[in-house]
Amino acid sequence: MEGKKSVLELLHSDYSVRTLLATEAFWLENKQTLKGNFDLHLCSPQELEAVSSFKTNNSVLAVTEIKNISIPKHLKGLTLVLDSIKDPGNLGTLIRVADWYGVENIIASKDTVDLYTPKVLQASMGSFLRVKVSYTALEDYLKNISLPVYLAQPNGENVHDFSFEKNCLVLLGSESHGVHVPLISSVKKRIGIPSYGRTESLNVAVSAAVICDNYRRTNSHPMLG
Amino acid sequence: MEGKKSVLELLHSDYSVRTLLATEAFWLENKQTLKGNFDLHLCSPQELEAVSSFKTNNSVLAVTEIKNISIPKHLKGLTLVLDSIKDPGNLGTLIRVADWYGVENIIASKDTVDLYTPKVLQASMGSFLRVKVSYTALEDYLKNISLPVYLAQPNGENVHDFSFEKNCLVLLGSESHGVHVPLISSVKKRIGIPSYGRTESLNVAVSAAVICDNYRRTNSHPMLG
Numbered sequence: 001m002e003g004k005k006s007v008l009e010l011l012h013s014d015y016s017v018r019t020l021l022a023t024e025a026f027w028l029e030n031k032q033t034l035k036g037n038f039d040l041h042l043c044s045p046q047e048l049e050a051v052s053s054f055k056t057n058n059s060v061l062a063v064t065e066i067k068n069i070s071i072p073k074h075l076k077g078l079t080l081v082l083d084s085i086k087d088p089g090n091l092g093t094l095i096r097v098a099d100w101y102g103v104e105n106i107i108a109s110k111d112t113v114d115l116y117t118p119k120v121l122q123a124s125m126g127s128f129l130r131v132k133v134s135y136t137a138l139e140d141y142l143k144n145i146s147l148p149v150y151l152a153q154p155n156g157e158n159v160h161d162f163s164f165e166k167n168c169l170v171l172l173g174s175e176s177h178g179v180h181v182p183l184i185s186s187v188k189k190r191i192g193i194p195s196y197g198r199t200e201s202l203n204v205a206v207s208a209a210v211i212c213d214n215y216r217r218t219n220s221h222p223m224l225g
Numbered sequence: 226m227e228g229k230k231s232v233l234e235l236l237h238s239d240y241s242v243r244t245l246l247a248t249e250a251f252w253l254e255n256k257q258t259l260k261g262n263f264d265l266h267l268c269s270p271q272e273l274e275a276v277s278s279f280k281t282n283n284s285v286l287a288v289t290e291i292k293n294i295s296i297p298k299h300l301k302g303l304t305l306v307l308d309s310i311k312d313p314g315n316l317g318t319l320i321r322v323a324d325w326y327g328v329e330n331i332i333a334s335k336d337t338v339d340l341y342t343p344k345v346l347q348a349s350m351g352s353f354l355r356v357k358v359s360y361t362a363l364e365d366y367l368k369n370i371s372l373p374v375y376l377a378q379p380n381g382e383n384v385h386d387f388s389f390e391k392n393c394l395v396l397l398g399s400e401s402h403g404v405h406v407p408l409i410s411s412v413k414k415r416i417g418i419p420s421y422g423r424t425e426s427l428n429v430a431v432s433a434a435v436i437c438d439n440y441r442r443t444n445s446h447p448m449l450g
Contacts, residue, residue, distance in 0.1 A: 089314065093428050102421030127424045160442045196327030196441060199352045202434070203318050209431045210438045216421060217385045 001062045001121060002052050009126040010062055011036060019063040021048060026059040038062075053118045066116055069134045075105055075147060078164070078215050080208060081171045082108040083138060083179040091115070092123020093205035099127035101212035106131055107169075109138045109180075142186035145169065149186050151179065152207055154200075156190030159214045166219055170211055175201045226287045226346060227277050234351040235287055236261060244288040246273060251284040263287075278343045291341055294359045300330055300372060303389070303440050305433060306396040307333040308363060308404040316340070317348020318430035319397075324352035326437035331356055332394075334363045334405075367411035370394065374411050376404065377432055379425075381415030384439045391444055395436055400426045 001010045004026065011017055017038045024042050045058035052061060080103055085091050091113050098106055113120060115133045124131075142149055149169045150162075171187065173179030193202060193210050202210070226235045229251065236242055242263045249267050270283035277286060305328055310316050316338050323331055338345060340358045349356075367374055374394045375387075396412065398404030418427060418435050427435070 093431065096424055096428065097431060099422040099424040100418075100420050100427050125424065125426075127422075130423055160438075193325075193438065194441065195325050197324040197352075198355055199321055199324040199350065201350075202325050203321065203430070205428070206318065206322060206431055206434045209427070210434055213385075213418065213435045213438065216419065 001064060002054055002057045002060075002118070003122075004059045006121070006126050007060045007062045009129055010064060013129040015067065015129070016065045017062050018065060020060065021051070021062075022060040023048065023058065054122065069132050071107055071134045071136060071141070072105060072132070075169070076167060078103050078167075078212065078219075079105045079107060079147075079169045080212075081138065081142070081149070081169050082106060082112050082204075083171065083173045083183060084109055084177065085112045085172070085174060085204060088113050088117045088119035089123045090203065090205050091117075092120045092125075092128075094208055095120075095124040095131050095133060096127040097205055097209045097212060098131045099124075101209075101216055103212060104132060106133045107138070107141065108133060108135050110135050139180075139182045139186075142169075142171075142183060145186075148188040151184070151187040151190045152192075152211055153178065153190050154192055154195070156192030159191050159193050159211055162189075162191055162214065162218075164215045164219055170208070170215075172204055172208055175204055226289060227279055227282045227285075227343070228347075229284045231346070231351050232285045232287045234354055235289060238354040240292065240354065241290045242287045243290060245285065246276070246287075247285040248273065248283065279347065294357050296332055296359045296361060296366070297330060297357070300394070301392060303328050303437060303444075304330045304332060304372075304394045305437075306363065306367070306374070306394050307331060307337050307429075308396065308398045308408060309334055309402065310337045310397070310399060310429060313338050313342045313344035314348045315428065315430050316342075317345045317350075317353075319433055320345075320349040320356050320358060321352040322430055322434045322437060323356045324349075326434075326441055328437060329357060331358045332363070332366065333358060333360050335360050364405075364407045364411075367394075367396075367408060370411075373413040376409070376412040376415045377417075377436055378403065378415050379417055379420070381417030384416050384418050384436055387414075387416055387439065387443075389440045389444055395433070395440075397429055397433055400429055 001007050011034050017036050019039045021041050021043055147167050147169055148165050149171055151171045226232050236259050242261050244264045246266050246268055372392050372394055373390050374396055376396045
């Protein structure tokens with residue numbers, strides 16, 4: 001994990017940080033509030049930039065344990081299900097959208113880009129610490145779930161008038177390929193975002209946000225806590 | 226402009242293409258439908274990749290005239306106003322969002338990233354051919370406009386209940402810095418997207434989409450044509 005803001009959030013989360021590479025300035029500013037059983041290596045901004053995967057990172061880098069996140073048995077509220085989302089920026093933005101709308105769980109196909117890719121973490125802006133992202137074989141998983149699965153696709157029912165069940169799953173595929181055919185048999189209804197222009201599709205994170213927004217507008221049940 | 230789909234859209238738009246670098250395969254497949262007064266250079270996929278700014282482009286590249294887009298005097302429907310949007314991916318996605326929701330005009334501050342940056346064009350997926358993106362000194366422009374200006378910001382009036390005037394401007398700033406202070410005096414109302422989680426902000430293109438979606442849901446007036 002890289003960068004001041006993200007590393008501070010990480011250090012205050014339930015992730016176990018093993019190693020911290022920090023400048024003296026970062027350490028002096030933050031050591032009072034930092035707990036944890038990590039190895040500290042003080043280094044220069046130049047040394048940090050040399051090992052960083054970002055263009056500008058001159059304060060801190062953390063090495064942390066990866067969590068193996070399993071899917072909760074009882075999903076509450078809206079859950080996003082992602083099929084084959086390959087772009088790390090899209091996954092990161094999706095996680096941030098989920099966090100904004102209080103979506104607790106994202107369930108991704110095994111060929112979706114890995115959560116712990118630097119670009120995913122960066123685009124998620126710390127939201128990966130709050131939203132549980134788990135990976136599974138979607139076809140089997142969706143076949144055996146009792147909650148309704150709604151597929152997001154251009155010609156589905158107008159999301160503005162859609163009746164969401166309180167606990168439900170929204171399945172999103174890639175913009176260019178849609179979802180894999182074997183998943184379709186698990187779909188109960190299709191949700192569409194009405195278009196008023198001429199582009200063929202919306203970015204997947206944008207679509208997810210519009211669907212979450214309409215879910216929240218029509219379902220005022222609090223999901224958190 | 227690079228890539229098969231985007232170049233084909235460009236060639237069917239009102240942009241004047243000057244030069245086309247194409248593989249023989251692309252040319253044979255498309256020459257029947259292509260009109261225009263451009264120079265054609267046939268080349269190998271390897272040569273194309275060598276001059277391309279994208280990782281994979283093995284069919285076509287077009288050199289086109291840049292348009293100087295001026296702001297229409299009479300803005301219709303919803304217009305997006307962007308202050309200091311620096312990320313090319315965000316601007317491209319914003320243009321695509323505008324196209325989806327039939328927003329005809331985007332007005333950007335002079336320090337917003339240039340429309341003709343390769344990453345902007347790529348992320349806009351051809352939508353820049355339909356949405357007019359113009360650049361101006363926003364402070365003076367907004368002072369003299371008679372339409373209402375709504376500022377998108379976290380604590381504004383709930384967008385779900387917001388009464389949009391049919392013809393209006395929505396002002397969006399960067400996620401980290403908001404809009405420049407001198408613009409605030411032109412703002413009539415503030416629109417907020419309600420949050421149900423703990424992240425501090427939404428991506429600017431995601432915010433724009435949610436606002437456009439709510440505008441469209443409550444204003445069924447067609448904007449196009």
